[in-house]
Amino acid sequence: MKLSELGRLEAPGPLYKMAQHQFLKAAKLMDLDPNIGNFLLWPQRSLVVHFPVVMDDGRVEIFEGYRVQHNTARGPAKGGIRYHPETNLDEVSSLAFWMTWKCAVVNLPYGGGKGGVRVDPSKLSEKELEKLSRRFFSEIQMLVGPTKDIPAPDVNTNAKIMAWYMDTYSMNSGNTTLGVVTGKPLDLGGSEGRPEATGRGVSITAAEACKAKGIDISKATVAIQGFGNVGSFSAKILSEEYGAKIVAVSDVSGGLYNEDGFDINDLIRYRNENGGVIKGYPKGKAISNEELLTLDVDILVPAALENAITGNIAKDVKAKIIVEGANGPTTEEAEEILIEKDVLIVPDILANAGGVTVSYFEWVQDLQSFFWDIEDIRKKLHKIMTKSFGEVYATKQKYNTDMRTAAYIVAIGRVAEAVKKRGYFPM
Ligand SMILES: NC(=O)C1=CN([C@@H]2O[C@H](COP(=O)(O)OP(=O)(O)OC[C@H]3O[C@@H](n4cnc5c(N)ncnc54)[C@H](O)[C@@H]3O)[C@@H](O)[C@H]2O)C=CC1
Ligand SMILES: O=C(O)CCC(=O)C(=O)O
Numbered sequence: 001m002k003l004s005e006l007g008r009l010e011a012p013g014p015l016y017k018m019a020q021h022q023f024l025k026a027a028k029l030m031d032l033d034p035n036i037g038n039f040l041l042w043p044q045r046s047l048v049v050h051f052p053v054v055m056d057d058g059r060v061e062i063f064e065g066y067r068v069q070h071n072t073a074r075g076p077a078k079g080g081i082r083y084h085p086e087t088n089l090d091e092v093s094s095l096a097f098w099m100t101w102k103c104a105v106v107n108l109p110y111g112g113g114k115g116g117v118r119v120d121p122s123k124l125s126e127k128e129l130e131k132l133s134r135r136f137f138s139e140i141q142m143l144v145g146p147t148k149d150i151p152a153p154d155v156n157t158n159a160k161i162m163a164w165y166m167d168t169y170s171m172n173s174g175n176t177t178l179g180v181v182t183g184k185p186l187d188l189g190g191s192e193g194r195p196e197a198t199g200r201g202v203s204i205t206a207a208e209a210c211k212a213k214g215i216d217i218s219k220a221t222v223a224i225q226g227f228g229n230v231g232s233f234s235a236k237i238l239s240e241e242y243g244a245k246i247v248a249v250s251d252v253s254g255g256l257y258n259e260d261g262f263d264i265n266d267l268i269r270y271r272n273e274n275g276g277v278i279k280g281y282p283k284g285k286a287i288s289n290e291e292l293l294t295l296d297v298d299i300l301v302p303a304a305l306e307n308a309i310t311g312n313i314a315k316d317v318k319a320k321i322i323v324e325g326a327n328g329p330t331t332e333e334a335e336e337i338l339i340e341k342d343v344l345i346v347p348d349i350l351a352n353a354g355g356v357t358v359s360y361f362e363w364v365q366d367l368q369s370f371f372w373d374i375e376d377i378r379k380k381l382h383k384i385m386t387k388s389f390g391e392v393y394a395t396k397q398k399y400n401t402d403m404r405t406a407a408y409i410v411a412i413g414r415v416a417e418a419v420k421k422r423g424y425f426p427m
Pocket of ligand 2 (some may be wrong): 102247352359
């Protein structure tokens with residue numbers, strides 16, 4: 001059988017299909033064994049759960065949640081859990097698929113997983129949020145565990161929720177199990193440097209991309225979509241440590257532009273004091289999210305949700321480098337246009353891998369019950385991110401292809417080797 005003859009290409013939904021197309025482009029270039037290709041195109045396990053929560057007013061609401069393990073050939077599944085009113089099995093499956101390749105690009109001993117609950121957490125009280133989190137984790141307990149599948153934070157989840165997950169798992173299993181989730185608070189087996197890790201990885205790969213493009217990062221201008229964990233730490237580190245000027249930021253409430261560059265610590269303080277959003281910050285001009293994406297800047301960092309950069313937007317993108325802090329922010333149509341325009345895209349599975357890398361450090365520290373200091377964490381993260389960027393860039397040159405396809409080639413090669421050596425099927 002040839003890869004081009006794969007039968008079952010009807011995906012759970014459009015996002016997963018896009019992810020499969022990314023995979024297939026690389027698989028064909030590297031002439032991947034079709035049996036391996038066929039196997040890796042699909043999630044290994046998907047769990048859909050429905051569970052009740054008694055709300056503060058006594059009503060019972062039923063929530064839907066998911067945990068998908070795309071592949072565990074290289075180790076336990078790893079990946080975050082998101083709370084979002086529009087998340088669904090298509091999205092979570094795609095995110096799990098990307099986690100497999102992300103962990104392999106940076107060479108972590110993990111497979112890929114992801115989870116989600118369809119809920120708008122901003123509409124829940126603290127008590128409702130805790131009940132929902134604990135019940136959801138109990139529902140997926142059959143899949144998770146420190147040697148099976150290790151969740152972490154993603155959109156709208158945080159260290160507090162990870163602590164509830166860890167406690168729920170520990171209560172159900174009868175012993176305190178720190179290594180079942182990462183992104184926990186520091187005093188509960190969390191790691192130094194995890195909150196900043198994804199933004200730090202974005203910053204490191206942005207600096208590497210600038211070198212490749214001959215841009216001086218200390219003179220570079222940056223626009224960032226999304227001002228949550230990834231967006232705000234990217235802004236802080238790019239400005240404070242690399243000297244870049246952050247001229248535009250946005251979040252779900254809209255965008256802001258300041259040609260002199262924002263004081264990021266002041267903006268973070270404002271966000272924290274104003275319900276988590278930047279709307280109304282006085283030292284910037286209001287712009288739309290669309291305007292932000294098409295600004296004349298050196299570096300664009302989409303750090304919100306999927307499909308932010310569409311074909312229509314891509315036509316007007318002026319940035320020379322895009323560093324994908326978010327997962328799946330660039331549509332297929334947009335990617336073709338951007339490659340044609342010679343924009344260097346650092347793909348999600350490389351650019352935002354700093355988060356899972358420090359999650360890996362957290363898990364290792366939990367298992368050995370011995371913790372490292374922040375300097376150690378940053379040094380180790382920097383080494384992994386620059387090495388991985390170098391490997392992907394060299395693969396791009398070797399295959400004369402784009403960065404995303406190159407990252408897939410590196411990652412698929414590693415996963416395929418694990419599948420082969422485990423002897424899943426004769427080859
Ligand atoms: N937290 C982590 O360690 C990692 C997160 N990611 C990805 O990064 C992205 C952001 O995640 P986090 O920062 O953790 O989430 P978060 O919940 O901390 O922040 C999300 C941000 O996006 C904004 N946003 C939401 N919808 C938007 C829209 N339509 N337009 C503009 N802004 C919008 C929110 O207002 C918020 O500022 C997601 O794609 C996530 O999967 C990837 C790797 C690791
Ligand atoms: O920290 C982790 O384990 C996973 C983070 C994540 O969900 C992601 O990289 O998209």
